[in-house]
Amino acid sequence: MKPVLYYKQELINILGDCKNAYVLDYGCGNGDFIDLLLHKTLPKTIFAVDSDQNMIANIQKNFTSAINQGIVIPKISSNPIELKEHRFDKIICHNVLECVEDKLAFINSFKLLLNQKSTFILSHHDFDSAIYNSTYKNLSRNLVHHFSDTQQEWQKYSDGQMGRKISGLIHRSVFQKYAKCETWRLVETEFIDGTYGFLMADMVLEIAKKYSDEFDSIALEAWKQDLIEKNKTKDYYFAIDLNYSVCVSY
Secondary structure, eight states, X not given: OOGGGHHHHHHHHHHOOOTTOEEEEETOTTOHHHHHHHHHOOOSEEEEEESOHHHHHHXXXXXXXXXXXXXXXXXXXXXXXXXXXXXXXXXXXXXXXXXXXXXXXXXXHGGGGEEEEEEEEEEEEEEEEEEEOOSOHHHHHHXXXXXXXXXXXXXXXXXXXXXXXXXXXXXXXXXXXXXXXXXXXXXXXXXXXXXXXXXXXXXXXXXXXXXXXXXXXXXXXXXXXXXXHHHHTTOOOEEEEEEXXXXXXX
């Protein structure tokens, strides 16, 4: 398992026993949670839902066998209400909330999709909380903040500080009496492919080059090379907050 998937497996563990359960992965992306669920447990069905047609096409390509068996059901949707005729035992929604306009209504809508005594996990990285041990301190800070503050062309809405806002939203939602909000500080000490810090470094560099002319290309390459060198000397360090809420339906 790639290191970047460990925290996703931990979220699945918090969901509880998924064997023979009806599971909804809302905002499934390329299917990381689906892959983990199929290998660790055997849910009755997994609804793989995303608003991006390309993501659903990837699901159809990568999980053909499970789809043919009726275990994985891919669907395009941009609103949970569109699934209101279905009921689920387990729901996970990860790194989706920042892209939604009415976040409270979005959260509340999942109540309609849950069976009694079922679990809904809402989680989001707080991108603006990310830190690197970098020789280029100001550049490192500015790159993270720029990434967090940039709305990409595919996003109608964005919020790089979404993670820290989950608790407040949940405590104003229909789940307020039956929810627990937590924060994980994800820490990595290796800068290698498959780690989240490695992935995020590539993302912040891509966004800096694409959406801003304030960053010097030579400085950007030096920043990444510095992380590579720190990894060689065991001085590399990366951390980011992952905020999540466990909501129960009664």
